[in-house]
Amino acid sequence: MIVCDLQPPQLTSFYVCDVHSLNTILVAGMAVVDFLFEVDSMPNAAEKYQAHDARIVAGGGAANAACTIAKLGGHAQLAARVGNDLMGKLIIEDLQRYSVDCSLIVTTDGARSSYSSVLVDADGERQIVNFRGEGLSDDISNMESTNPAAVLADTRWIAGTTAAFELARQKGIPAVLDAEAPIDVQLLELSSHIAFSRQGLESITGSLTTVSAIESALRQLAQNNPGWFAMTDGANGVYSLYQSEFLHQAALPVDVVDTLGAGDVWHGAFTYWLGCGYNEVEAVSFANAAAALKCARSGGGRACPDLKEVRSCLAGIANN
Numbered sequence: 001m002i003v004c005d006l007q008p009p010q011l012t013s014f015y016v017c018d019v020h021s022l023n024t025i026l027v028a029g030m031a032v033v034d035f036l037f038e039v040d041s042m043p044n045a046a047e048k049y050q051a052h053d054a055r056i057v058a059g060g061g062a063a064n065a066a067c068t069i070a071k072l073g074g075h076a077q078l079a080a081r082v083g084n085d086l087m088g089k090l091i092i093e094d095l096q097r098y099s100v101d102c103s104l105i106v107t108t109d110g111a112r113s114s115y116s117s118v119l120v121d122a123d124g125e126r127q128i129v130n131f132r133g134e135g136l137s138d139d140i141s142n143m144e145s146t147n148p149a150a151v152l153a154d155t156r157w158i159a160g161t162t163a164a165f166e167l168a169r170q171k172g173i174p175a176v177l178d179a180e181a182p183i184d185v186q187l188l189e190l191s192s193h194i195a196f197s198r199q200g201l202e203s204i205t206g207s208l209t210t211v212s213a214i215e216s217a218l219r220q221l222a223q224n225n226p227g228w229f230a231m232t233d234g235a236n237g238v239y240s241l242y243q244s245e246f247l248h249q250a251a252l253p254v255d256v257v258d259t260l261g262a263g264d265v266w267h268g269a270f271t272y273w274l275g276c277g278y279n280e281v282e283a284v285s286f287a288n289a290a291a292a293l294k295c296a297r298s299g300g301g302r303a304c305p306d307l308k309e310v311r312s313c314l315a316g317i318a319n320n
Contacts, residue, residue, distance in 0.1 A: 025149060028164035032130065038054065070099045072269060088107055092105060114130065114133035126260040155182065193228045234262070252292035257298050289313040293310065
């Protein structure tokens with residue numbers, strides 16, 4: 001595995017943000033309430049099942065990433081949309097507890113916020129059934145006043161992601177796409193950094209059964225789009241193209257308790273580290289450590305580590 005240098009490099013011309021905005025990350029996308037049930041095994045029949053533990057937590061890819069950034073020490077601005085309903089109030093109250101800046105969240109009267117049923121089995125694997133919401137606003141005008149060091153967005157709110165990435169292009173800062181299917185081609189064109197899940201990449205290229213197939217898929221996409229491409233693959237680590245070189249950075253081995261939100265934590269940590277001036281290889285190593293530490297804890301994406309924990313983890317790897 002390539003281990004990141006814990007000393008920040010000099011900022012290149014790509015990072016044109018001023019010092020005062022260096023730790024501000026704009027995240028655009030989905031915020032939900034998760035009804036989380038811990039079960040021994042996944043249901044496979046139309047019967048009643050009993051959970052041995054349960055909790056209600058706010059979730060969603062963008063919201064989890066924003067909480068990760070805030071816990072790592074960054075100023076996380078979340079652009080999302082909720083209804084003026086019970087679920088929307090729960091989402092905002094939870095995000096504020098994690099010190100996420102909610103000033104860019106649009107609340108719509110009469111709309112229904114998004115929420116999910118989440119099952120987590122004894123191996124830490126999860127199954128999600130999500131209601132995306134109804135009547136939610138596409139107002140993105142409040143993003144114009146933001147001054148982030150980097151932008152992260154998911155594929156669940158096209159208008160919000162498009163606006164965030166157009167802002168990133170204007171400012172010359174990283175625009176990171178959490179690329180899960182369905183993926184709008186326009187978002188690929190606006191992104192500077194595209195981190196596919198396996199499912200996301202396969203939705204574009206077809207089945208990827210070998211490492212060489214993953215490399216070919218990433219190289220094919222890079223021919224038509226400038227920028228950085230990667231595929232995150234859970235316990236198998238991350239495959240990426242860095243300065244035309246195909247790299248594999250291994251996941252950290254941990255005793256897995258809960259994988260829910262691990263990808264969101266990874267994307268939040270990766271984007272935060274880019275916004276702090278580190279290169280992509282260093283940011284992947286940092287994000288791999290953050291995601292591994294999260295998987296060793298229950299509680300979904302809110303069980304993310306802080307900066308001291310991630311640095312300690314990376315220092316331990318470097319010393320072995």
